[in-house]
Amino acid sequence: MPLPKAELHLHIEGTLEPELAFELAARNGVELPYADTDELRKAYQFEDLQSFLNLYYELMAVLRTEQDFADLADAYLARAAAQGVRHAEIFFDPQAHIARGLTMGTVVEGLWRALGRSEENHGVSTKLILCFLRDESADSALETLEAARPYLDRITGIGLDSAEVGHPPVKFREVYEAAAGLGLRRVAHAGEEGPPAYITEALDVLGVERIDHGLRCMEDPELVERLVRERIPLTLCPLSNVRLRAVDVLADHPLPAMLDAGLLCTVNSDDPAYFGGYVADNYHAVRDALGLTREQMRELARNSFRASFLEDDEERRAR
Numbered sequence: 668m669p670l671p672k673a674e675l676h677l678h679i680e681g682t683l684e685p686e687l688a689f690e691l692a693a694r695n696g697v698e699l700p701y702a703d704t705d706e707l708r709k710a711y712q713f714e715d716l717q718s719f720l721n722l723y724y725e726l727m728a729v730l731r732t733e734q735d736f737a738d739l740a741d742a743y744l745a746r747a748a749a750q751g752v753r754h755a756e757i758f759f760d761p762q763a764h765i766a767r768g769l770t771m772g773t774v775v776e777g778l779w780r781a782l783g784r785s786e787e788n789h790g791v792s793t794k795l796i797l798c799f800l801r802d803e804s805a806d807s808a809l810e811t812l813e814a815a816r817p818y819l820d821r822i823t824g825i826g827l828d829s830a831e832v833g834h835p836p837v838k839f840r841e842v843y844e845a846a847a848g849l850g851l852r853r854v855a856h857a858g859e860e861g862p863p864a865y866i867t868e869a870l871d872v873l874g875v876e877r878i879d880h881g882l883r884c885m886e887d888p889e890l891v892e893r894l895v896r897e898r899i900p901l902t903l904c905p906l907s908n909v910r911l912r913a914v915d916v917l918a919d920h921p922l923p924a925m926l927d928a929g930l931l932c933t934v935n936s937d938d939p940a941y942f943g944g945y946v947a948d949n950y951h952a953v954r955d956a957l958g959l960t961r962e963q964m965r966e967l968a969r970n971s972f973r974a975s976f977l978e979d980d981e982e983r984r985a986r
């Protein structure tokens with residue numbers, strides 16, 4: 668039996684497996700520039716975050732209808748359940764879909780067809796987190812939040828993703844303030860490729876409650892102390908870090924040092940269709956490469972519930 672766990676850093680668009688991409692392409696009459704799934708898989712060689720994002724945005728072209736988003740989410744939830752996930756807080760990137768002519772409604776209603784039945788179908792509770800693309804403008808983020816207003820009963824929080832360097836958190840101060848005013852929870856990717864200062868800024872300027880990735884905090888001992896003191900969770904994604912070359916090899920991953928420092932670390936899959944594994948695969952990979960003990964594995968699973976946005980009673984039920 669896999670350890671019961673929560674997944675807190677998962678981009679739903681990053682769960683698009685090559686087989687489903689081709690199935691949706693055929694269903695929607697979308698031409699993909701790859702002959703078959705093998706050829707597509709061969710394109711999964713990334714130099715850095717941007718080289719991954721290029722393919723990630725390209726493949727989204729196959730997602731056209733509510734049913735496509737429902738099928739995508741349902742496939743993820745089935746896989747996640749098999750890996751011990753009892754609760755998933757799921758990112759989605761509406762701007763990437765709206766730019767292709769879709770509406771916020773198509774995306775949210777589609778995802779909800781799967782999420783709304785996930786507890787009965789898969790035994791997985793869910794929450795939805797709307798991410799802004801940080802390489803788009805601050806005005807575009809504000810428009811996106813406005814477009815989400817009719818769906819806020821289905822959206823728990825906001826996040827910030829896409830190309831990090833050159834797009835500091837402060838760019839999104841206004842939309843984070845507006846979201847806080849609407850009662851939304853706040854997270855942001857920071858310190859994946861960007862400097863430790865982006866982590867500090869996400870906390871101080873955006874008021875985030877969790878940091879996605881946060882790996883580079885280890886370059887700043889004072890920041891580490893603060894993250895420990897304030898019990899700020901970090902949603903780490905070890906296989907992603909190797910594939911996007913944030914670390915050279917898994918054996919070099921700072922996770923053990925981060926746990927030793929007292930940081931509230933969680934392990935997640937990020938974009939599992941692209942990075943070679945779902946969440947339990949990430950747990951097993953760090954255990955094997957870094958020699959984590961059974962107790963450390965349990966600590967990671969416990970942390971995942973603690974760091975979640977579940978209320979206490981929901982958390983008891985999920986575990």
Ligand code: HPA
Nearest residue numbers: 678828829830856937938
């Ligand atoms: N980092 C930033 N943006 C992303 C990622 C990531 O790992 N995955 C999908 N969008």
Ligand code: ZN
Nearest residue numbers: 678828856937
């Ligand atoms: Zn991510």
